[in-house]
Amino acid sequence: MRTMGAKRCAVTLEDVARQAGVSLATASRAINGSARTVRPEIRERVERAARALNYAANAQAQAVARGRTNLVGLVVQDIEDPYFSSIAAGAMRAAEANGLMVSIAGTGRRPDKEVEYAAALRGLRAAAIVIAGSRTDDRDALDRLGAELDAFERSGGRVALIGQRRLPVDTVVVANRAGARDLGTRLVGLGYRSFGVLAGPRGLLTAADRLTGFAEGLAASDVVVPPEAIMYGEFDRDGGHDAMLELLARRGEVECVFAVNDVMAVGALAALRSRGLERTVAVAGFDDITTLRDVTPALTTVRLPLVEIGEAALEMVLREPADTPRRRLVRGEVVLRESTPGVRRG
Amino acid sequence: MRTMGAKRCAVTLEDVARQAGVSLATASRAINGSARTVRPEIRERVERAARALNYAANAQAQAVARGRTNLVGLVVQDIEDPYFSSIAAGAMRAAEANGLMVSIAGTGRRPDKEVEYAAALRGLRAAAIVIAGSRTDDRDALDRLGAELDAFERSGGRVALIGQRRLPVDTVVVANRAGARDLGTRLVGLGYRSFGVLAGPRGLLTAADRLTGFAEGLAASDVVVPPEAIMYGEFDRDGGHDAMLELLARRGEVECVFAVNDVMAVGALAALRSRGLERTVAVAGFDDITTLRDVTPALTTVRLPLVEIGEAALEMVLREPADTPRRRLVRGEVVLRESTPGVRRG
DNA sequence: ACGCTTATGGAAAGCGCTTTCCAAGCAGGC
DNA sequence: GCCTGCTTGGAAAGCGCTTTCCATAAGCGT
Numbered sequence: 001m002r003t004m005g006a007k008r009c010a011v012t013l014e015d016v017a018r019q020a021g022v023s024l025a026t027a028s029r030a031i032n033g034s035a036r037t038v039r040p041e042i043r044e045r046v047e048r049a050a051r052a053l054n055y056a057a058n059a060q061a062q063a064v065a066r067g068r069t070n071l072v073g074l075v076v077q078d079i080e081d082p083y084f085s086s087i088a089a090g091a092m093r094a095a096e097a098n099g100l101m102v103s104i105a106g107t108g109r110r111p112d113k114e115v116e117y118a119a120a121l122r123g124l125r126a127a128a129i130v131i132a133g134s135r136t137d138d139r140d141a142l143d144r145l146g147a148e149l150d151a152f153e154r155s156g157g158r159v160a161l162i163g164q165r166r167l168p169v170d171t172v173v174v175a176n177r178a179g180a181r182d183l184g185t186r187l188v189g190l191g192y193r194s195f196g197v198l199a200g201p202r203g204l205l206t207a208a209d210r211l212t213g214f215a216e217g218l219a220a221s222d223v224v225v226p227p228e229a230i231m232y233g234e235f236d237r238d239g240g241h242d243a244m245l246e247l248l249a250r251r252g253e254v255e256c257v258f259a260v261n262d263v264m265a266v267g268a269l270a271a272l273r274s275r276g277l278e279r280t281v282a283v284a285g286f287d288d289i290t291t292l293r294d295v296t297p298a299l300t301t302v303r304l305p306l307v308e309i310g311e312a313a314l315e316m317v318l319r320e321p322a323d324t325p326r327r328r329l330v331r332g333e334v335v336l337r338e339s340t341p342g343v344r345r346g
Numbered sequence: 347m348r349t350m351g352a353k354r355c356a357v358t359l360e361d362v363a364r365q366a367g368v369s370l371a372t373a374s375r376a377i378n379g380s381a382r383t384v385r386p387e388i389r390e391r392v393e394r395a396a397r398a399l400n401y402a403a404n405a406q407a408q409a410v411a412r413g414r415t416n417l418v419g420l421v422v423q424d425i426e427d428p429y430f431s432s433i434a435a436g437a438m439r440a441a442e443a444n445g446l447m448v449s450i451a452g453t454g455r456r457p458d459k460e461v462e463y464a465a466a467l468r469g470l471r472a473a474a475i476v477i478a479g480s481r482t483d484d485r486d487a488l489d490r491l492g493a494e495l496d497a498f499e500r501s502g503g504r505v506a507l508i509g510q511r512r513l514p515v516d517t518v519v520v521a522n523r524a525g526a527r528d529l530g531t532r533l534v535g536l537g538y539r540s541f542g543v544l545a546g547p548r549g550l551l552t553a554a555d556r557l558t559g560f561a562e563g564l565a566a567s568d569v570v571v572p573p574e575a576i577m578y579g580e581f582d583r584d585g586g587h588d589a590m591l592e593l594l595a596r597r598g599e600v601e602c603v604f605a606v607n608d609v610m611a612v613g614a615l616a617a618l619r620s621r622g623l624e625r626t627v628a629v630a631g632f633d634d635i636t637t638l639r640d641v642t643p644a645l646t647t648v649r650l651p652l653v654e655i656g657e658a659a660l661e662m663v664l665r666e667p668a669d670t671p672r673r674r675l676v677r678g679e680v681v682l683r684e685s686t687p688g689v690r691r692g
Numbered sequence: 693a694c695g696c697t698t699a700t701g702g703a704a705a706g707c708g709c710t711t712t713c714c715a716a717g718c719a720g721g722c
Numbered sequence: 723g724c725c726t727g728c729t730t731g732g733a734a735a736g737c738g739c740t741t742t743c744c745a746t747a748a749g750c751g752t
Contacts, residue, residue: 010501023702056469061738063406080435089426103449123402155356291637294612369732407708
């Protein structure tokens with residue numbers, strides 16, 4: 001661990017107190033808020049001194065003395081991914097509204113990094129941790145995360161998870177399965193009968209839930225996705241692109257493809273375009289990423305209120321802890337656009 | 347400011363020391379690194395105790411005692427904006443490589459928020475601040491930011507700016523003007539003669555630089571953008587969309603439109619599409635946002651290595667301070683795609 | 693005038709660490 | 723055997739705050 005070398009030589013509260021001609025205690029009470037009151041005249045003097053010296057209270061020292069922080073940690077997979085950056089934006093907005101600073105860490109989709117950062121945040125005595133996580137099915141990583149979060153909670157911190165509903169802590173549950181089910185139903189309603197799915201990585205529960213839900217939605221109308229039309233791959237744009245090409249190579253005749261997230265769907269669209277098929281094969285995604293709203297053909301998808309999800313997680317963590325984990329369910333809403341124009345069957 | 351209520355009751359170093367049967371000093375030396383050595387046998391005992399108690403050193407207390415932090419602050423306008431989230435990703439990557447935690451704040455494009463967060467980070471005794479900033483021409487806000495950063499540096503912190511080259515601190519300078527100039531030149535080379543510009547907000551220097559550079563690029567070939575074809579507006583997707591519509595309403599005949607960033611360009615494309623003109627009017631953007639690489643027609647733009655910019659800023663801030671501010675120049679590279687197919691004249 | 697409550701300033705004891713400063717133990721050189 | 727010098731553990735003094743706990747002064751009903 002590299003740390004900075006410069007020695008700090010900042011203005012301290014003692015400097016302020018001396019300058020104002022009062023005691024340390026009084027200065028503290030006047031400036032940094034306290035149950036005790038200070039005579040207005042003196043408070044004014046202290047404040048003036050602080051301003052003159054450009055005093056900024058040492059938050060670390062305050063944290064040590066008070067035994068609490070105004071720092072919350074947010075752990076995401078990849079801040080560059082619009083899914084996570086929207087969640088982060090929501091969390092940051094809620095944090096700001098509550099006077100909290102947020103520290104963000106990116107795990108690069110490695111579950112063990114989640115544990116590592118959780119430990120770091122415990123060290124920082126963060127007031128809370130929000131993990132917008134991997135939803136892996138790696139039992140071992142999950143257990144270690146659970147243990148770490150447990151230690152964090154026992155030491156007085158609060159925890160909320162987004163999406164990950166397998167740990168006994170407050171969670172914002174995203175109805176991936178229900179959303180995908182709705183989508184499947186609507187697509188069948190549009191007349192599609194032959195489907196492919198770009199299913200993302202095998203171990204990723206989010207992806208698996210969406211696949212399951214989608215299959216359920218189709219099954220309600222007795223449509224099935226043939227196993228060989230389910231292509232696994234990466235969860236990103238290139239993953240969608242490559243999976244699409246492979247699907248095309250394997251089975252030419254699909255009418256409609258469901259990519260388990262928008263970014264993959266866009267990759268799929270690009271792949272189809274490269275074959276001149278972008279108006280022939282219908283494509284649907286999931287998430288309704290803002291930046292992707294202007295692709296052509298406009299993407300049918302399931303809209304998730306990502307910013308609100310981030311806010312909800314942070315607000316959850318701000319409330320008094322409940323004796324039993326809370327869940328807050330967030331549903332997605334199917335948005336049909338031109339990428340699934342529907343079939344006219346003769 | 348709202349803070350968490352729970353009192354912390356975490357394992358302390360004293361607990362570890364007692365459990366290991368050594369003094370506080372020894373425990374500290376054994377666990378948290380020190381110049382002094384500890385006999386291997388004792389160190390082992392301490393480490394085992396720490397593990398048994400699941401000890402996590404209180405980073406706040408360490409910071410107070412040591413007088414330094416491993417926290418760096420990153421101030422961006424809007425983490426949801428892919429421009430900033432890419433920069434953040436780069437900065438976070440570099441931070442992680444150096445064992446630093448990063449705290450991110452979003453200003454929502456309000457310059458006074460930058461000052462506010464800089465002050466908060468000074469309070470946190472952050473090792474460094476990186477501001478990916480507004481580049482406003484608001485003199486007053488700039489002065490206050492300068493004063494705050496000055497105080498921060500004097501108290502031992504390091505500062506780097508991205509884009510903002512008006513303050514005497516280390517800066518990653520983005521060659522907006524040169525990039526736009528190149529773009530202008532290339533577009534003229536493609537045969538375009540009649541241009542419009544979607545110029546973003548009036549007070550935003552980034553936007554202004556890109557406009558200026560673009561005009562210079564055209565001027566080299568004696569092409570000018572008529573003032574009434576320069577549309578000001580918001581710096582986002584809707585800003586581009588609306589400005590495009592207005593431009594269309596005002597002057598029907600432009601061949602090529604330059605939007606000062608990609609997000610606006612996509613908005614413009616959407617506006618054109620709504621008029622059936624997306625293949626008639628050429629569009630160029632700036633930034634080469636990853637998520638936007640799959641729009642159709644593929645967007646001609648100036649590629650900025652955003653992730654590297656974030657990394658560069660963080661690395662700058664990690665180096666020993668120089669007596670005179672460093673600048674690191676980052677140039678953009680024109681990428682011609684189908685949104686500017688070129689004109690066949692004659 | 694008296695006791696009693698209430699307001700308000702200061703001294704000092706923490707908070708959980710790091711880092712002197714001391715002292716003890718031990719090897720080696722004479 | 724004594725002094726020097728090195729290693730290593732512990733006591734204690736901070737780091738910059740907050741928050742008791744005290745002390746003093748003022749307000750006030752009787």
